[in-house]
Each structure stands twice: as C-alpha cells, then as structure tokens.
Amino acid sequence: xxxxxxxxxxxxxxxxxxxxxxxxxxxxxxxxxxxxxIEQLREAVQMELEELGxxxxxxxxNLRLAEEVYGGLENVTIQPEKVPPKELVHEMAYDxxxxxxxxxxxxxxxxxxxxxxxRVERPEINYEHCTRCGLCFVGCPDGAIALDEQGYPVIxxxxxxxxxxxxxxxxxxxxxxxxxVRSW
Amino acid sequence: MKVKGEFFKSPKDIPQEEExxxxxxxxxxxxxxxxxxxxxxxLGEKVVIVNAAGCMTLMATYPYSPIRSSWLYTTMxxxxxxxxxxxxxxxxxxxxxxxxxxDDMKVLVLAGDGSTYDMGLSATSAAIHRGLDFxxxxxxxxxxxxxxxxxxxxxxxxxxxxxxxxGKEEPEGTFQExxxxxxxxxxxxxxxxxxxxxxxxxxxxxxVHRSLAMKGPKLFLALAVCPTGWGFDPRxxxxxxxxxxxxxxxxLKEAVGGVVRHxxxxxxxxxxxxxLRPQLRFRHLFEPKPHTxxxxxxxxxxxxxxxxxxxxxxxxxxxxLKEDKH
Amino acid sequence: xxxxxxxxxxxxxxxxxxxxxxxVPAFPITPQTExxxxxxxxxxxxxxxxxxxxxxxxxxxxxxxxxxxxxxxRTFTATSSQGLxxxxxxxxxVSGWRVPFVLVNVSRGLSSxxxxxxxxxxxxxxxxxxxxxIHVETCQEVLDSVLMAFRIAEDSRVSLPVLVNLDxxxxxxxxxxxxxxxxxxxxxxxxxxxxxxxxxKGSQSVAQGVAVLDGAAYSYFRYQxxxxxxxxxxxxxxxxxxxxRLFGRRxxxxxxxxxxxxxxxxxxxxxxxxxxxxxxxxxRDQGRKVGLVRLRLIRPQPAAELARLLTGRKAVGVIDQNxxxxxxxxxxxxxxxxxxxxxxxxxxxxxxxxxxxxxxxxPAEFDRVLEVLDEAKSGEGHVPCELLFTDAEYKxxxxxxxxxxKPLEGRAS
Numbered sequence: 001x002x003x004x005x006x007x008x009x010x011x012x013x014x015x016x017x018x019x020x021x022x023x024x025x026x027x028x029x030x031x032x033x034x035x036x037x038i039e040q041l042r043e044a045v046q047m048e049l050e051e052l053g054x055x056x057x058x059x060x061x062n063l064r065l066a067e068e069v070y071g072g073l074e075n076v077t078i079q080p081e082k083v084p085p086k087e088l089v090h091e092m093a094y095d096x097x098x099x100x101x102x103x104x105x106x107x108x109x110x111x112x113x114x115x116x117x118x119r120v121e122r123p124e125i126n127y128e129h130c131t132r133c134g135l136c137f138v139g140c141p142d143g144a145i146a147l148d149e150q151g152y153p154v155i156x157x158x159x160x161x162x163x164x165x166x167x168x169x170x171x172x173x174x175x176x177x178x179x180x181v182r183s184w
Numbered sequence: 185m186k187v188k189g190e191f192f193k194s195p196k197d198i199p200q201e202e203e204x205x206x207x208x209x210x211x212x213x214x215x216x217x218x219x220x221x222x223x224x225x226x227l228g229e230k231v232v233i234v235n236a237a238g239c240m241t242l243m244a245t246y247p248y249s250p251i252r253s254s255w256l257y258t259t260m261x262x263x264x265x266x267x268x269x270x271x272x273x274x275x276x277x278x279x280x281x282x283x284x285x286x287d288d289m290k291v292l293v294l295a296g297d298g299s300t301y302d303m304g305l306s307a308t309s310a311a312i313h314r315g316l317d318f319x320x321x322x323x324x325x326x327x328x329x330x331x332x333x334x335x336x337x338x339x340x341x342x343x344x345x346x347x348x349x350x351g352k353e354e355p356e357g358t359f360q361e362x363x364x365x366x367x368x369x370x371x372x373x374x375x376x377x378x379x380x381x382x383x384x385x386x387x388x389x390x391x392v393h394r395s396l397a398m399k400g401p402k403l404f405l406a407l408a409v410c411p412t413g414w415g416f417d418p419r420x421x422x423x424x425x426x427x428x429x430x431x432x433x434x435x436l437k438e439a440v441g442g443v444v445r446h447x448x449x450x451x452x453x454x455x456x457x458x459x460l461r462p463q464l465r466f467r468h469l470f471e472p473k474p475h476t477x478x479x480x481x482x483x484x485x486x487x488x489x490x491x492x493x494x495x496x497x498x499x500x501x502x503x504x505l506k507e508d509k510h
Numbered sequence: 511x512x513x514x515x516x517x518x519x520x521x522x523x524x525x526x527x528x529x530x531x532x533x534v535p536a537f538p539i540t541p542q543t544e545x546x547x548x549x550x551x552x553x554x555x556x557x558x559x560x561x562x563x564x565x566x567x568x569x570x571x572x573x574x575x576x577x578x579x580x581x582x583x584r585t586f587t588a589t590s591s592q593g594l595x596x597x598x599x600x601x602x603x604v605s606g607w608r609v610p611f612v613l614v615n616v617s618r619g620l621s622s623x624x625x626x627x628x629x630x631x632x633x634x635x636x637x638x639x640x641x642x643x644i645h646v647e648t649c650q651e652v653l654d655s656v657l658m659a660f661r662i663a664e665d666s667r668v669s670l671p672v673l674v675n676l677d678x679x680x681x682x683x684x685x686x687x688x689x690x691x692x693x694x695x696x697x698x699x700x701x702x703x704x705x706x707x708x709x710x711k712g713s714q715s716v717a718q719g720v721a722v723l724d725g726a727a728y729s730y731f732r733y734q735x736x737x738x739x740x741x742x743x744x745x746x747x748x749x750x751x752x753x754x755r756l757f758g759r760r761x762x763x764x765x766x767x768x769x770x771x772x773x774x775x776x777x778x779x780x781x782x783x784x785x786x787x788x789x790x791x792x793x794r795d796q797g798r799k800v801g802l803v804r805l806r807l808i809r810p811q812p813a814a815e816l817a818r819l820l821t822g823r824k825a826v827g828v829i830d831q832n833x834x835x836x837x838x839x840x841x842x843x844x845x846x847x848x849x850x851x852x853x854x855x856x857x858x859x860x861x862x863x864x865x866x867x868x869x870x871x872x873p874a875e876f877d878r879v880l881e882v883l884d885e886a887k888s889g890e891g892h893v894p895c896e897l898l899f900t901d902a903e904y905k906x907x908x909x910x911x912x913x914x915x916k917p918l919e920g921r922a923s
Contacts (some may be wrong), residue, residue, distance in 0.1 A: 092730070092733050092734075092737070093737070094667065094734065094737040094738065094740075094741060095734060096666065096706070097608050097666060097669040097706050097707050097738070098706070098707070098708065099734075100608065100730075100731065100734030100735070100737075100738070101607065101608040101707055101708070101718070101731070101734075102606065102718075102719065102720055102722050102727075102731045103607075103707075103708050103716055103717060103718045103719070103720065104716070104717040104720055105708060105716055107715040107716065107717055108715075
C-alpha cells in the first residue's frame with residue numbers, strides 16, 4: 001500500500017514510539033475518506049501533538065510520517081450504498097438474571113485477550129547469564145513472566161506488552177530487546 | 185537500612201501462584217497493576233476486590249476479567265461503604281451458619297488517589313471509624329489518570345497535570361502540597377497503615393503478610409508509577425519506583441497501632457532531581473531553565489521530613505538515619 | 511393478628527421486622543428517622559438478628575445495602591428527600607447489579623428552598639433508576655407493601671430493589687389502626703431469601719458490576735433491567751393474590767375508586783388520594799358521576815390497565831404532587847403517554863399541580879378541578895398545568911413577603 005521502501009512501522013520505530021502509529025493510521029484514514037486535504041491533515045496533526053506537549057522536532061517527524069502515508073496511498077473513492085442492507089430487528093425477551101446481569105462467572109478469562117499484540121519491542125532472555133534471581137518475575141506488571149521448574153523465567157509472548165521493565169531490572173543484563181517482527 | 189523480613193527474605197519467596205491472569209487492558213508498565221498483583225499474591229485467593237472508579241475499573245471489562253478472585257465495582261465515592269456491605273453480609277452469613285469458613289473472603293478495596301484522597305475520603309473515614317475489617321490498597325499515581333491526568337489532592341507540588349498546567353502566572357503547575365494520606369488514616373488509629381513500593385517487593389510482601397493477622401482497617405498506600413501520566417518510557421518504571429525511595433520522596437513506613445517506623449531507609453539519599461528529571465510532568469523544573477526555587481523547596485521538604493524522622497524515631501533506625509544523612 | 515395504632519414510620523419498621531431483615535444500613539433524615547430508630551432498637555434487644563449499621567451518608571448507605579444484598583442477605587433501608595437524591599448515583603449503581611432489597615422512602619419536598627412537608631419530587635426523581643416503585647396511601651398499606659416488596663424483589667423474574675413510598679407527616683407521623691400480621695403466616699408468605707443472582711463466596715469467584723464498554727452489550731443489560739421491571743407487574747399480581755389469601759387485604763397495581771359509571775376521573779398518588787376520595791364521595795352525593803384512580807405501582811407503569819380504566823371517560827384530571835419546571839406535573843405526562851395510542855381516549859385531559867411541600871388540597875380546590883374539567887372543551891389542545899392555590903394562601907404568602915422586607919409595589923414582572 002505504501003510507496004517506496006518505507007513502511008509506517010519503520011517510520012514509527014524511527015520515532016521510537018508505538019503511539020506514532022496513530023498519526024500514520026489517521027493519515028491513511030483521511031486519505032481514504034477523500035474529504036480532507038493534506039493541509040488540513042497537517043494542521044490537525046500539529047494541533048493534536050502540540051496539545052500533548054511534544055517537542056517541535058517530534059511533531060515535525062510525525063508530520064513527515066503523515067505526509068508520507070497520505071502521499072503513498074492511492075486515491076480510493078468509496079461509494080456509500082444507496083439502499084442500506086436489510087437487517088432483522090431482534091425482539092428481546094427476558095433472560096434469567098444470571099444472564100441478564102453484567103457479571104462475569106469465568107474470572108481470569110482475560111487470559112484470552114492477547115495483549116502481546118501491543119508489543120513493539122520484544123524482550124528476550126539470554127539463559128546463559130540468567131541467575132534465576134526472579135526479579136523479572138516479580139516485577140512484570142502483567143504477570144507475563146513465570147518461573148519454570150528449575151526457576152528460570154519464561155516470557156509469555158501472548159501477553160507481554162513489551163514494557164521492558166524486565167530488561168531494565170535484570171541485574172545481569174541477561175534480557176535484550178528485539179524489534180517485533182510479527183505482521184500487524 | 186531495611187527492616188529484616190520475618191516471612192519474606194528475598195524476591196524468591198514471593199508466591200508463584202498468580203491471582204490475576206494476564207491480559208488486563210491496562211497501560212504497558214502500569215505500576216498500579218504490579219502492586220495489586222503482588223499484594224494479591226500475599227493475601228491469597230479468597231478475596232473480593234471492591235473497586236472505585238479509576239484506571240483499575242477497566243481491569244474487568246465485560247466479558248473479560250483478569251481477576252481470579254471476586255470483584256465488585258461500586259462508585260468513586262462509596263467504595264468503602266461497598267466493602268462494609270460485603271463484610272457485614274459475610275459476617276451475618278457466617279454467624280447464621282450459612283457460609284462455611286472456607287467460603288469466607290478478605291475484603292480488599294482497590295482505589296486510585298482520586299477516590300482515596302478526594303471523593304471517597306468521607307466514606308473511607310467512616311469505615312475506619314466503624315472498625316471495618318478490610319484491606320485498602322490505594323494505587324497512587326498522583327492524579328486522575330484514567331481521565332487523562334488531571335490534578336487530584338495527591339498531585340505533588342510542582343507537578344504538571346492537565347488541570348494544573350504551566351503558565352506565566354503559575355510556573356509550578358500544581359502549587360498545592362500533596363495530602364498526607366498516611367497521617368490522615370493514622371489519626372483515626374486503625375491497626376495498620378503502610379506505604380509500599382512496587383520496587384521494594386520484599387518490604388511490600390512482608391507488610392501485607394504482617395497485616396493478615398490484624399482485624400480492622402488496614403491501608404496500603406502504594407506509589408504507582410504511571411508511564412502514561414508522568415511521561416516516561418515504561419521500561420523505566422521500576423527504576424523510577426526505586427528513585428522515589430532513594431531520594432526520600434516516597435518514604436517506606438508502617439504504623440502498627442499508630443506507632444510509626446520506617447522500614448526501608450536509603451544508605452545515601454540521592455538528590456530529588458534524580459527522580460524528577462526523567463518525568464515529563466516535572467520537565468518545566470529543568471527546561472528551558474532550571475526552576476531553582478521550586479527544586480529547592482521540594483528538596484527542603486524532603487530533608488525536613490527525614491530530619492523529623494530522625495527526631496521522632498528511636499532505636500536502630502535513629503543510628504542508621506544519622507549515618508545516612510544526605 | 512394484632513391491631514395497633516401505628517404511625518406510617520412504625521408500620522414500615524414493622525414490615526421490615528416481620529420480613530426478618532438481616533441487614534439495615536441506615537442514615538437519619540426527617541421525616542424517616544423513626545423507622546431506623548425502631549429497627550436499631552430491635553437489633554439491640556435481639557428481636558432481629560444480623561446487623562444494623564449507621565452509615566456516613568445515603569450514598570454510602572445504598573451502596574452498602576446493594577453490596578450486602580449481592581452477598582446474599584435480606585436487606586432493608588430507608589430514607590427521604592435530599593437523602594434519596596444524594597444517593598441517586600448509588601441507586602442506579604445497585605439496581606444494575608440486579609440485587610433485591612427494600613428501600614422505604616418517606617416523601618418530602620426537595621431543596622431549595624429546603625422544607626419538611628411532603629411532595630413527590632424526591633421519589634419521582636428516582637423513577638428511572640431501575641427500582642420498582644410502590645406508592646402507598648395508608649399506614650396499613652405501608653406495612654403490607656414492605657412485605658410484598660420483598661417477595662417481588664426476590665422473585666427471579668425481577669431480582670431488583672423495590673422502593674416503597676409513603677408521604678412524610680401525613681403518613682409518617684400519623685397514627686392509624688394497623689393490623690400486624692401473624693409472624694408464622696408472614697413466613698409462609700415470605701420464605702427465607704434465596705438469591706438468584708451470583709453471590710460472593712470464597713469457593714466460587716464472580717465479578718459483579720463490571721464495566722461494559724460495548725454498546726450492544728450495554729443495551730442488552732439495560733433492556734434486561736427494563737424487562738425485569740416490567741415483569742414486576744405480573745409478579746405483583748401473583749403476590750397480591752397470595753397476600754389476599756393469607757391476610758384478607760387486596761392490592762392492585764392501580765386502585766379504582768367508584769369508577770363503575772364514572773364520566774369524570776381524578777388520577778392521584780399517595781396519601782392525598784384519601785382527600786380525593788372524600789371529594790368524590792361529596793360529588794357522588796350531588797349526583798355527579800366521578801371516580802378516582804390511584805396510581806400504586808409507578809414502576810412498572812401498569813399502562814394497559816390504566817388505559818382500560820380511562821378510555822371511554824369524558825374527562826380526566828391528573829393531580830400531581832410534584833412539579834417538573836418547564837413541563838408541569840410528571841404523572842400527567844405518564845398517564846397521557848399510556849393513553850396516547852388508544853382510540854377511545856378521554857376528549858378532555860387536564861394537569862393540576864397541588865400539595866407541594868405538604869400544602870393542603872382543600873375541598874374548594876377539588877371543586878375547582880371539577881369545574882375546570884366540566885368547562886374544558888373536547889379536543890382543546892395543550893393547556894398548561896394549573897396550580898391549585900387559594901386566594902387566602904396567596905394573601906398569606908404576600909404577608910410573609912412583606913414581613914421578609916420585600917418591596918411589594920411595582921414588582922409584578
């Protein structure tokens with residue numbers, strides 16, 4: 001989709017923040033809508049980021065990202081459908097209170113949410129130098145590091161959000177970070 | 185100096201059992217989540233968490249919950265009253281033989297500083313007054329975090345929030361001092377009041393364990409490092425928690441029956457700048473030019489606090505404190 | 511069965527006592543306080559077992575009540591006026607948990623200006639909170655309704671809190687002969703509380719009251735609450751039948767008074783209905799075909815029953831003891847809504863506001879209502895609500911204005 005050899009993720013990484021992706025995605029969305037000019041996009045990005053108190057240089061880089069994404073996309077015209085598709089209206093009956101209450105009877109089911117997809121950088125443990133001190137296990141906000149039978153830490157990449165607190169905490173610097181390579 | 189743990193000697197003693205599953209939709213690097221996870225490990229599995237409106241409310245977002253124990257979201261202002269209703273009902277059912285001992289639960293209030301220091305204080309004070317047997321964990325990130333970081337009465341002097349912005353007329357941002365919640369609780373003479381840090385895990389676990397045998401209101405006031413609100417790279421979360429302790433800004437202490445002792449005292453106090461500088465909310469104190477007056481005021485308050493500790497606390501701590509003077 | 515001269519407050523407390531409530535979180539407010547004082551005494555002397563706890567506010571009190579009900583104990587509480595609206599956030603919160611308990615509200619006008627006399631702005635402010643609402647007329651009905659309220663609340667088709675409303679002063683402090691039902695029969699009528707909702711216990715975790723950010727799921731839960739409140743209509747009917755069988759007193763969702771051939775109908779709620787009935791009797795003696803409908807169930811609204819009773823009549827006058835500034839009487843709108851799609855609706859419908867802050871509605875004011883309804887033209891279109899207020903009262907108000915040092919001349923607008 002994006003022209004040349006620049007990907008939004010590459011630019012975002014050059015800015016060092018996953019949040020920069022939102023500028024790129026926003027730029028893509030306004031391009032596809034076909035309703036917003038490049039000048040309006042620039043102005044909107046500028047105002048949003050200034051309100052966040054970001055440095056001028058960071059804002060400039062974000063503007064560059066927005067322009068590249070905007071310029072790199074084909075101009076697609078989306079035709080709204082003239083007659084909306086027919087949908088059935090559900091007639092809702094009373095359900096037993098066990099169902100009809102905003103309660104959760106399967107506590108701990110948040111495990112099904114793969115917060116690992118948030119990750120931009122990936123911590124990896126170098127087991128050669130690991131002393132099994134357990135600091136990374138206790139310090140992980142998400143409980144995404146467990147200890148195996150020998151006491152070695154194991155990262156659960158389905159849930160590790162990539163905060164890298166473990167990397168900073170590790171007294172032997174046995175945790176390194178790698179660029180996340182999975183597709184989005 | 186660290187008070188020696190009786191039950192927990194090293195991080196390895198922290199229970200491996202997780203009471204929270206992964207997959208909580210909270211920010212990466214959330215210090216409040218680390219704290220809750222550790223506190224819950226020591227409290228064990230039979231807990232009902234009573235929650236006040238705040239970041240942690242999003243933990244249980246239908247249809248998912250990471251909490252393997254029980255959970256009740258109440259309101260921002262009446263969380264302690266919710267705890268009262270549950271505790272009383274459990275006691276009534278126990279007394280009537282309808283609820284067996286193994287079905288009893290510990291009642292844990294989980295609230296941020298917005299609820300704890302502001303809206304919920306009246307209900308909490310009343311619960312302490314009634315001697316309610318409960319644990320109260322305040323994840324204190326020093327502002328209304330979930331709404332985008334507005335000033336609360338926990339926001340420290342000279343911190344920037346979105347409602348105490350930096351301006352010509354108000355160069356400090358927040359010009360009020362943070363409320364002293366430890367002392368507000370202690371004034372009502374509950375059996376246990378403690379401050380904790382997600383960095384000092386042994387101290388934290390030890391304190392929670394010590395409280396297990398105590399009946400009545402028990403406060404755990406946790407400095408919850410907040411990458412999103414404070415403005416720092418999440419990877420620095422533990423380091424900042426550590427710096428808050430090493431600079432003396434976040435004293436680790438407990439009050440058992442009202443008697444205060446400090447449980448972790450830095451060997452050498454670092455200047456407060458070390459803690460303040462990495463955070464966007466304090467950047468105006470350093471750039472474009474140093475706000476010397478405010479920095480000095482913060483340092484002086486910290487120094488004054490520890491001078492007072494030296495005067496007030498006797499025994500081993502005193503000797504240690506003299507030696508450690510910054 | 512024992513007959514005693516009881517105030518409405520004492521009758522409410524007796525209802526809770528007979529229901530063997532296990533938990534009462536409380537907070538004092540005039541004119542409700544006598545209820546919680548009686549209950550405190552009964553917990554203190556062992557007539558009731560469980561716990562009475564004085565809370566720090568009504569907001570806390572309702573939260574604690576909901577939390578205790580969630581944990582599976584039979585819970586009762588009471589408030590009034592400012593207390594009810596101070597608890598407003600908690601009312602919506604606990605009904606969302608879908609847990610049963612009973613809240614008695616002793617109606618009192620709202621501040622500002624702060625006052626003590628009754629009207630229904632307090633309780634009607636809570637009409638959308640997801641509580642069932644029963645409005646009573648007599649002290650006997652207070653006691654009976656508290657018992658019925660527990661049955662309705664705890665039914666699996668409902669599982670919601672129920673609010674029983676009685677008027678301050680006119681009922682709360684007025685003694686009437688009240689039959690206190692036999693405790694054994696009450697147990698038959700109202701067995702021990704068996705929750706249908708998930709209950710907190712150590713061996714079975716549950717997350718209650720969780721955030722629902724998805725609009726579809728939110729709509730589902732809110733609509734389920736609506737369905738549950740609607741169900742209370744059917745449940746009320748069954749409960750009322752059981753109650754009649756055991757205790758010989760019958761209650762409908764609506765009360766009809768001399769409606770058989772009525773051409774003109776007054777619609778009212780609460781204790782002032784007694785005054786309305788007296789006016790009806792007087793008019794009947796004069797040969798007028800007038801009847802009265804008393805709204806007992808406000809939520810759920812017995813819309814079909816209301817339509818059945820009012821269609822085909824010549825004129826309907828709704829007397830609201832409340833005022834929605836800029837709209838008028840609240841119940842008038844509700845009655846009109848129930849009739850909107852009926853084919854034979856009354857050609858004359860008028861809204862009257864009276865009895866605010868406990869002001870009397872005099873026989874002359876009732877006569878004025880009838881006069882207005884007689885003179886109104888069929889299909890006249892919208893007519894603003896009329897305040898029931900006498901010349902003598904206006905003179906009295908003017909005198910007070912003068913005493914208060916207000917300039918009376920040249921300040922008409």
